[in-house]
Amino acid sequence: MSEIQPPSASDIRTIVTRALAEDMGNGDLTTAFMDSDKIAEGQICGNEEAILCGSAWFNEVFRQLHPKTEIQWHHTDGDRIEAGTIICKVTGPAGALLSGERTALNFLQILSGTATVTRKFVDAINGTKTKILDTRKTIPGLRLAQKYAVQCGGAENHRIGLFDGVLIKENHISVAGSITTAITLSRKKMPNVLIEVEAETIPQVKEALEAGPDRILLDNMTIEMCRQAVEMRNASQGKRVQLEASGGIDLGNVNQVAKTDVDYISIGAITKNARAIDISMRLK
Numbered sequence: 490m491s492e493i494q495p496p497s498a499s500d501i502r503t504i505v506t507r508a509l510a511e512d513m514g515n516g517d518l519t520t521a522f523m524d525s526d527k528i529a530e531g532q533i534c535g536n537e538e539a540i541l542c543g544s545a546w547f548n549e550v551f552r553q554l555h556p557k558t559e560i561q562w563h564h565t566d567g568d569r570i571e572a573g574t575i576i577c578k579v580t581g582p583a584g585a586l587l588s589g590e591r592t593a594l595n596f597l598q599i600l601s602g603t604a605t606v607t608r609k610f611v612d613a614i615n616g617t618k619t620k621i622l623d624t625r626k627t628i629p630g631l632r633l634a635q636k637y638a639v640q641c642g643g644a645e646n647h648r649i650g651l652f653d654g655v656l657i658k659e660n661h662i663s664v665a666g667s668i669t670t671a672i673t674l675s676r677k678k679m680p681n682v683l684i685e686v687e688a689e690t691i692p693q694v695k696e697a698l699e700a701g702p703d704r705i706l707l708d709n710m711t712i713e714m715c716r717q718a719v720e721m722r723n724a725s726q727g728k729r730v731q732l733e734a735s736g737g738i739d740l741g742n743v744n745q746v747a748k749t750d751v752d753y754i755s756i757g758a759i760t761k762n763a764r765a766i767d768i769s770m771r772l773k
Contacts, residue, residue, distance in 0.1 A: 493567065493640045495545045496633040504630065505549040508592050517588040525584025529772050533597070535574045536767040540608045542566045542641040543600035544577075546634065550593040555585035567604070567641040576768070583772070590770050598765035599628070600638040605766060607642025607759045613740055619747035619754055622647045622733065626757035635760045647755055648683075655679060656706070657686040668693060672700040685733070694718045698725045707751065709736035715749040 495501065535541070541564050551558040558581030564570055576597075579586060610621045621644035627635045636646045648654035657671045665671035668686055675684050685704040688694045691714060697705045698721060707718050715734055722730055733753040734746050746754055 493637065495566070495637045500633055501545050501549050502553075504634065505546060505553060505592070505596075507630070508595070509550065509553060509589075512592050513588065517584070520584050520587045523583065523587075525582055527583045528581065529583040529586050531579040531586050531590075531770045531772045533576045533579065533594075533768060533770050535570045535572065535576050535601075536769060537572045538605075539570055539601045539766040539768075540604035540642055541568045541570050541576060541597075541601055542604035542638040543597040543634070546596035546600070547577075547593045550589045550596070551579065551581065551585060554589045555582050557581055558585050569608075579770070586770075586772060594768055594770060595765075596634070598768050599631070599763060600634055600641075601766040601768065602763040603635050603638035603760055604642040606763055607639050607644045609740060610743055610754075610756055610759060611643040613743050614747035614754070617744070617747040617750075619751055620645050621759075622753050622755040623760050624735075624755050624757040625650065626761035628760070635763075639759060642759070644759070645753075653682075655682055655684040657684070657702075658706075659687060659689065659708075662687070668696045669700045672697070672702050676701075688718075691717055691721070694721055698722060698730055701727065702730060704731040704733055704752075706755075707732060707734045710734065712742070712745050712749060715746060715751055719750045 544562060544566050548560055551560065558579065560577055560579050562577040564576050570576060623636060623639040623644060624647055636649060639646060655675045662668055662671050665674060672684060672686055684702045685706055686697050686702045687706040687708050688697050689708050694705060707715055718732055722732055731752040733755055734751045735755040738746055738754055738756060743754060
């Protein structure tokens with residue numbers, strides 16, 4: 490896997506600060522009666538097979554709580570870990586470890602969950618030329634973090650937000666009047682931006698191909714319809730328009746969709762429905 494860069498340090502710092510404030514409020518009442526300066530050691534254990542992700546957020550939690558906290562990682566983001574794996578060791582003042590445990594694990598669990606389900610989809614289409622993409626269906630406030638987790642899982646990112654790509658969907662088409670008009674207007678206004686348009690029927694694919702977007706989103710199409718769209722695209726003149734299938738795709742049928750030779754398959758569930766991985770911390 491090529492090296493993947495997490496979001497900027499300032500973005501991670503901002504998200505962690507907000508998460509700690511949400512949990513700590515005016516202070517951790519449970520640790521108030523303890524010797525918070527007593528040095529403790531915690532082991533972070535993965536209790537199920539997973540793809541690890543979220544180390545930078547985990548580190549930042551303890552950095553903000555106490556700068557003397559030391560973390561020794563035995564695995565890096567993107568690694569596949571088995572159940573029972575010791576992921577890292579945390580050493581520092583007991584107060585910081587106890588107060589930061591939940592917030593730090595929350596980041597590690599949900600981001601590892603996103604990376605893990607992503608890898609399942611990537612593995613399911615192994616041997617095809619199709620690539621898995623994420624969507625904008627992310628947990629509010631964690632978009633960049635989840636987009637990074639998707640990369641750790643071996644997939645690619647779709648546009649980050651509304652600001653870095655044009656995706657003309659059914660409601661945009663309704664306002665514009667037609668697929669052709671929507672593509673023409675967006676191309677005129679933004680000639681250097683990737684322009685994608687949604688198609689729900691084969692006639693709409695035909696219209697879109699003639700209008701010349703960069704990519705067509707095949708929305709909720711059957712396997713046979715995807716094959717037809719690929720055949721139409723391959724037979725069309727001019728530039729090669731990319732095809733992206735989306736909607737109603739799960740681990741049970743993703744391989745069949747990939748074998749139609751679409752270029753991309755976008756899966757909202759890898760970020761929207763990601764299940765947190767079972768990861769725990771034990772102090773000694």
